[in-house]
Amino acid sequence: MDTLSGVRVLEVGPSLSAHFVGRQLAALGADVLKVEPPEGDPSRRRGPFVWDAPHRDGSALFLYLNLGKRGITLDRRTPTGREILGRLAADADIVLWGDDTTKGHEAAAAVEHGRVAIWMLVSPYGAVGPDAGFPAHSLNIYHAGGEAYLLPGGITWERYPDREPIKAPGYVGEFSAGDSMAAAILVARRLADPERGPLLIDASVQDALVALLRTELIDYAVAGEVASRASRSMPLPGLVEAWDGWIEFMPRHVLPRLYEWIGHPPEASPGEPGAESIPELAARISAWVADRTRSELYREGVAHGLPIGIYLSPEEILADPHMEVREFFTEIEHPYAGTLRYPTLPFLFTSGESGETSTRGEGLSPAPLLGQHNLEVLEDYLGYTRAESSALFECGIV
Amino acid sequence: MDKPLSGLRVVDFSMVYAGPLCAAMLGALGAEVIKVESAARLDQTRTRRGKPGDIDIDADRTYHIYNHNKRSISLNLQAPGAVDLAKRLIQQSDIVIEAFRPGAMKRLGLDYESLRAIHPKLLMLSISGNGQTGPDAEGGAYAAIFAAQGGLGYLTGYPGGMPTEWRASVDLRVGTAAFVAVLAGVDRLLATGEGGHIDVAGREVVGVALGDTFVAAQSSAEPQGPAANEDRVMAPCGCFVTDDPEAWISLAVSTDEEWARLCSVAGWIDFAADPRFGDGFLRWRHRDALNEIVRKWMRQQDAATILERLRAGGVVCAPTLRVDQLVDSPHLAARNLWQPYSLPTSVDPGDGEEIDAQMVGAPWSFDGARNFYEVGRAPAFALDNELVFIDVLGLSRADYDDLVCRMIID
Numbered sequence: 001m002d003t004l005s006g007v008r009v010l011e012v013g014p015s016l017s018a019h020f021v022g023r024q025l026a027a028l029g030a031d032v033l034k035v036e037p038p039e040g041d042p043s044r045r046r047g048p049f050v051w052d053a054p055h056r057d058g059s060a061l062f063l064y065l066n067l068g069k070r071g072i073t074l075d076r077r078t079p080t081g082r083e084i085l086g087r088l089a090a091d092a093d094i095v096l097w098g099d100d101t102t103k104g105h106e107a108a109a110a111v112e113h114g115r116v117a118i119w120m121l122v123s124p125y126g127a128v129g130p131d132a133g134f135p136a137h138s139l140n141i142y143h144a145g146g147e148a149y150l151l152p153g154g155i156t157w158e159r160y161p162d163r164e165p166i167k168a169p170g171y172v173g174e175f176s177a178g179d180s181m182a183a184a185i186l187v188a189r190r191l192a193d194p195e196r197g198p199l200l201i202d203a204s205v206q207d208a209l210v211a212l213l214r215t216e217l218i219d220y221a222v223a224g225e226v227a228s229r230a231s232r233s234m235p236l237p238g239l240v241e242a243w244d245g246w247i248e249f250m251p252r253h254v255l256p257r258l259y260e261w262i263g264h265p266p267e268a269s270p271g272e273p274g275a276e277s278i279p280e281l282a283a284r285i286s287a288w289v290a291d292r293t294r295s296e297l298y299r300e301g302v303a304h305g306l307p308i309g310i311y312l313s314p315e316e317i318l319a320d321p322h323m324e325v326r327e328f329f330t331e332i333e334h335p336y337a338g339t340l341r342y343p344t345l346p347f348l349f350t351s352g353e354s355g356e357t358s359t360r361g362e363g364l365s366p367a368p369l370l371g372q373h374n375l376e377v378l379e380d381y382l383g384y385t386r387a388e389s390s391a392l393f394e395c396g397i398v
Numbered sequence: 399m400d401k402p403l404s405g406l407r408v409v410d411f412s413m414v415y416a417g418p419l420c421a422a423m424l425g426a427l428g429a430e431v432i433k434v435e436s437a438a439r440l441d442q443t444r445t446r447r448g449k450p451g452d453i454d455i456d457a458d459r460t461y462h463i464y465n466h467n468k469r470s471i472s473l474n475l476q477a478p479g480a481v482d483l484a485k486r487l488i489q490q491s492d493i494v495i496e497a498f499r500p501g502a503m504k505r506l507g508l509d510y511e512s513l514r515a516i517h518p519k520l521l522m523l524s525i526s527g528n529g530q531t532g533p534d535a536e537g538g539a540y541a542a543i544f545a546a547q548g549g550l551g552y553l554t555g556y557p558g559g560m561p562t563e564w565r566a567s568v569d570l571r572v573g574t575a576a577f578v579a580v581l582a583g584v585d586r587l588l589a590t591g592e593g594g595h596i597d598v599a600g601r602e603v604v605g606v607a608l609g610d611t612f613v614a615a616q617s618s619a620e621p622q623g624p625a626a627n628e629d630r631v632m633a634p635c636g637c638f639v640t641d642d643p644e645a646w647i648s649l650a651v652s653t654d655e656e657w658a659r660l661c662s663v664a665g666w667i668d669f670a671a672d673p674r675f676g677d678g679f680l681r682w683r684h685r686d687a688l689n690e691i692v693r694k695w696m697r698q699q700d701a702a703t704i705l706e707r708l709r710a711g712g713v714v715c716a717p718t719l720r721v722d723q724l725v726d727s728p729h730l731a732a733r734n735l736w737q738p739y740s741l742p743t744s745v746d747p748g749d750g751e752e753i754d755a756q757m758v759g760a761p762w763s764f765d766g767a768r769n770f771y772e773v774g775r776a777p778a779f780a781l782d783n784e785l786v787f788i789d790v791l792g793l794s795r796a797d798y799d800d801l802v803c804r805m806i807i808d
Contacts, residue, residue, distance in 0.1 A: 001579075001594070003586035028582050047630055048618035060614035128763070129732040134709065139627055140716035143637060143648035149718050152555055152562040160556060164637040165646055165718050166626045169553035175607045179574045184762040186581035187427060190402035191770065200765050207735055207761035210724055212570045214419075214463045214758055220721040221755035222459050222741050227721055232565065238542050239551070239563040246561050248546040302537055309543035311552045311561045314615040314622045317605065325532040328602055329612070340616050343609040346602035347579045348529070350510065352518055352593035 001349040001358065002029030008115075010092035011035065011069065012076075012085070014042050016138070016171055017205050018098025018122040019065045020178025021185065025094070026068025027345050027364060033092075033377065034069045035085065037076070038396055040370045050337045056370050057336040061171070063367045067332065067342060071368030072377045073398045080397050082107075087382060090114030094185060095198070101127035108198055117192035118185060118199050126204030136205075142173035145209025150216070153232035155239055165229060177208035235278045239311075240289045246311040247289065247297055254306060261304045262288045330361030335369060374398050401428025402770055406584065407491040409434060409484075410468065411508075413441040415541075415566060416600070417497035417525050418464040419573030420580060424493070425467025426760070426771045432487070432786055433465060435779065436474040437808040441465070444779070448745035456778040457742035457749070463757065466739070467774040469782035477806040481507050486791055489517045492587065493580065497525040500535045510595040519593040521583045525576050529599035541568040541600065548604025553611065555624035562624075568604065575603040631678065633685035634660075634692045637718055642701035646718035647708070649692065656714055657681065663711035664695055725756065735759060737773040783807060 004025055009032040011022040019034075019041075026032040034041075040056045043065065049058040075081040089095050090111045097104035101121045108119040121127050124136035125144070142148050148165045167173065181203045192199040210217075216227040225231070236252045251258040259265070262284060265276035276284075289297060294310045301308035310316075317323060318341065326348070329341035344361030351358065378389040378398070392398045406429040410421040418433070418441070425431040435441055443461040445453055455461075473480050485508070488494055494513065496503055503509045503524070510522050527544040528534040537543070545551050545564035554562035576598045583596055605612070615622050627648065629635040635650040651657045654677060661670035669675060669691065674684045681688055696704070708715045717723070724730060736756035743751045760771035787793045787807065801807045 001582055001586060003582050003589065024578065048614040048620045050617035052618050052620065060617060061610040064610040064613045125729065126733055128766070129729040131729040134716075135714045136716055137629070137632065137635075137650045137652065137714055139629065139635060139637075139648050139650050140714060143646070143718040144716035146719050146721060146724050147567060148637070148648070149646075149720050150567075153565070154563045156555055156560055156562045159560060163556060164627065164639065166554070166556070166637070167648075169550070169625065170608055170611055172550070172607045175609075176571050176574070179571070179578055180761050183423075183574065183578045183581055186578065186585055187402050187770075188764060189585060191400065191764065202733075202763045202766070204733065204761070207730070207733065210730065210735065211758045211761045212567045212574075213721060213724070214570065215460060215566055216721045217725060217758065218459050218463050218741065218755060220725055222743055222753055239561065241560075246546075246551075248540075248543045248551065248563065250540050250542065307537070307540055307543055309537070309546045311546045312549055313552050314549050314608070314611045317547075317549050318612060318615060322528060322532040322534040323605075326529050326599065326602070328605060337617065340613055343602070343606045343612060345579075346575050346598060346606045348531075348597040349579075349583075350595040350597070352514055352520065352595070355514075 004028040004030035007031065007094065008092045009033070009094045009096060010088050011096045011098070013097055013099025013122070015098025015122045016043065016065065016174040017178040017181060017203075018096045018120075019043070020175045021120070021122070021181045022069055022096055023065055023067055024178065024182040024345075025185065027361065030094075032069040033088065033373070034066060034071045034368065035074050035076070035088070036071060036370070038073045038371075038398060040073070044370070050340075055336070063334060063337055063340070064342060066367035067344065067361075068364045069368055070373040070377070071371065072374050073371040075397050078397050080392070084382065086111055088377075089116055092116050094118045094120070096120050096122060098122040101132065101202075105200075108200060111198070115194055116198045117194040118188045118201065120181065120185060120188075120201040120203055122181060122203050122205070124205050126207060127202045138171060138174060139167055141205045142167040142209070144206050145173060146213050146216075147173070147209060150227055150229060150232065153229045154234065155237055157229040158233065161230070173209055174205060176212065177205040180208035180211065236282055237286070240286055242289050242292055242294045242297055244293050247294055248309040248311065249285065249289070249297075249301065250307040251285070257305050258285075261300065261306065327360055330359075330364065332361065332364060332366050334366035337366075371398065400770070401772070403584070404428035406430070406493060408432065408493040408495060409488055409491045410495045412495050412497035412525065414443060414497075415464055415569035416573040416576060417495050417523075418443075419570055420523070420525075420576040421495050422464055422466050422468065423573075423577050423771075424580065426773055429493075431468040432491070432782070433468040433470050433777070434473050434484070435470065436472055437779075438474055438476070440779065452747060453745045454742070454747045454749065457745045459741045462739070462741055462776040465776040466757065467772075468777055469786060470777035470779055471783050471786045472780040472808050474806055474808045475506055477804070477808075479801075480806045483787075483791070483801075483806070484508060485513070485516060487786070488513060488520065490790060492519075492521060493584070494520060494522045495525070495580075496523070499539060500524075500526050500530045514593070514595075517593075519587065519591060521580070521587050521593045521596070523576055523580050523583070523596045523598065525572060525598045525600070527600045529602065530597045541565060541572075544568070544600035545604055548601040549608050549611065550604045553608065553622065553624055556626045557624060557628065559624060568600070571607065572598065572600045572603045575606070631682050633681040634688040635685070636689050636692070638693050638696035640696055640699050640701040640704055644720070645701035647696060647705060647715055648718055649708070649713065649715040651681065652714070653678070656712075659712040663708055663713055734763070734768050735761065739773060
């Protein structure tokens with residue numbers, strides 16, 4: 001789906017949520033230009049690295065998060081750097097400002113009236129409110145979003161009841177928030193009018209994460225229930241240990257099919273069905289599952305019409321036949337990192353006109369090398385001469 | 399402020415969380431959303447609580463959260479002639495949302511190919527656990543299952559420990575991803591007049607949220623596993639309990655300056671000068687000792703005041719907020735995140751009691767305002783039958799009554 005073809009996006013600042021938005025917009029066809037400091041965005045220093053070789057073009061996080069973008073470097077603290085940024089911003093349709101929101105406001109106000117229709121400020125707590133401006137690492141904003149207090153939950157919590165609440169893996173918090181923010185951009189497109197100056201969006205990672213807890217919030221508001229790791233256990237366990245790992249098994253709505261597979265409850269006395277308690281059934285399920293492999297359980301469970309899944313590792317998902325058929329991973333070649341397979345968008349799209357289903361990530365360029373598009377942008381786009389762009393580099397402004 | 403999606407009509411066949419959430423958000427943005435249920439097949443959020451058979455099906459608070467801003471009609475899709483009625487309604491609409499098990503819409507004759515033939519500009523959104531295609535297409539409908547198949551379960555937990563079962567918040571992530579896809583589809587529809595079919599897979603939404611892990615798994619020898627609150631290099635880093643066992647603080651130090659500030663707040667004159675902790679690499683080397691120092695110290699801190707002290711001292715930290723703290727948060731209130739909504743307190747029939755509560759509104763402001771997104775009421779079951787079947791579809795009163803009589807409209 002290339003609906004944003006021709007739309008110019010300028011992405012500024014270190015916020016990973018802003019980077020995720022830029023990436024989604026690029027995957028929808030937009031022309032995204034990423035501005036990094038001359039030493040590179042901090043995420044370039046995040047491992048793991050390809051071949052486990054620390055290198056500013058080898059960060060798996062950076063490679064993933066910056067698909068489809070061109071990249072330039074700029075020292076935004078200098079007058080010349082700010083001037084260049086101002087010209088680029090004026091000429092963009094959308095600016096994603098993932099940095100200090102006060103400076104973002106100022107930069108938006110200072111832009112010469114131009115094409116820019118949407119200016120989104122992305123920050124951990126938003127630009128407004130008593131907590132606005134507080135710094136937050138990945139860990140902090142996830143905990144402030146309310147979900148950490150609920151993790152791990154279930155029988156994992158039962159195994160470690162005295163341990164601390166945890167964040168989701170990787171950057172799930174920032175990326176989920178990024179999805180919400182991408183929606184904001186698309187909604188804003190329905191309202192924005194460049195004639196009126198840029199529509200300013202205040203996007204907070206915390207707001208987006210809190211919005212994922214709608215059920216728990218209302219359970220508190222109406223019934224005073226405070227959800228926690230301890231309140232999320234199910235009577236019939238879904239997470240069950242198999243011989244070679246773990247499965248997720250949810251038979252509680254289809255008990256007859258379950259009994260067909262693992263056997264009916266033992267009879268209490270001749271001719272009378274046993275009144276198997278839930279814990280007894282849970283124990284019977286655990287015992288059944290413990291001696292079998294995940295793939296065997298999955299095959300048989302599906303054959304019996306039971307909802308069942310496997311706790312797959314990333315390596316297993318990369319090799320999974322279903323994901324292969326879905327073409328979930330797209331092969332993209334990067335000048336430094338080589339060819340790797342990347343998730344791009346979480347949906348397939350079939351065009352109404354042609355009836356064709358587009359290939360995900362088709363034509364998506366790899367993440368930019370550091371400063372890869374400096375000359376192109378400075379010279380072809382902004383009109384600097386070679387002598388000038390050399391001087392900019394040698395002065396450390398790019 | 400004008401509503402961004404005014405003028406669009408959505409027919410929503412979906413149930414439970416993901417699809418209904420997506421549709422509700424479209425409704426709050428001004429679209430007309432028609433939710434289709436049947437007396438024989440109600441949305442499960444209406445009937446989860448209370449005594450089976452003795453429930454007010456319009457009173458479950460969970461139903462309200464995910465079905466605000468909708469019209470409700472009843473249509474028994476299994477009854478003869480019902481699918482034709484559905485098609486007529488779809489022909490007058492711009493968007494269809496469904497989240498049935500893949501294959502179900504086809505069996506009804508409401509799959510995309512069939513609908514496209516009668517309504518080429520239609521934008522259809524299908525949501526499922528594994529996608530409409532592929533060997534696992536018919537499975538994986540539950541969030542816990544597709545979160546597991548997507549890698550989230552395996553990667554969540556304590557290092558070396560067992561995986562974690564994820565629940566409803568994954569469904570909301572799917573609803574949000576579907577919302578993005580529909581908005582992109584609307585963008586395209588309004589620009590080109592062309593529709594299409596969006597096939598969102600829950601497992602893939604999870605995969606995109608974990609995307610960097612897949613890149614790493616291909617190219618690095620490091621094992622990918624659960625890491626709790628650990629960071630690759632920051633130390634100290636973690637979540638530490640205060641003197642109140644329910645009050646936790648997350649804290650991480652990434653620079654020498656942040657370390658100096660923490661030492662200052664905590665009064666650690668010795669640690670500040672301790673050569674073991676002199677720079678980021680040294681702190682990483684001695685992270686176990688460092689985390690233990692913070693753990694011991696935090697356990698003695700007064701939960702009511704420690705956050706303020708740390709923040710005043712410039713330490714990068716955040717409380718592990720609970721839902722009550724979120725609802726009562728002055729910051730979120732100042733940001734106008736909430737919109738008022740009176741919710742029923744019980745599903746007992748005839749109870750009728752409501753409580754003033756706050757629902758999540760738009761998680762972003764436009765030029766400082768959030769009123770482009772307005773949370774409206776969730777409809778009583780079949781409330782809008784006459785409005786939709788007679789006014790919108792143009793059925794005569796006689797035909798309508800006949801369909802009700804024959805329980806096609808039930």
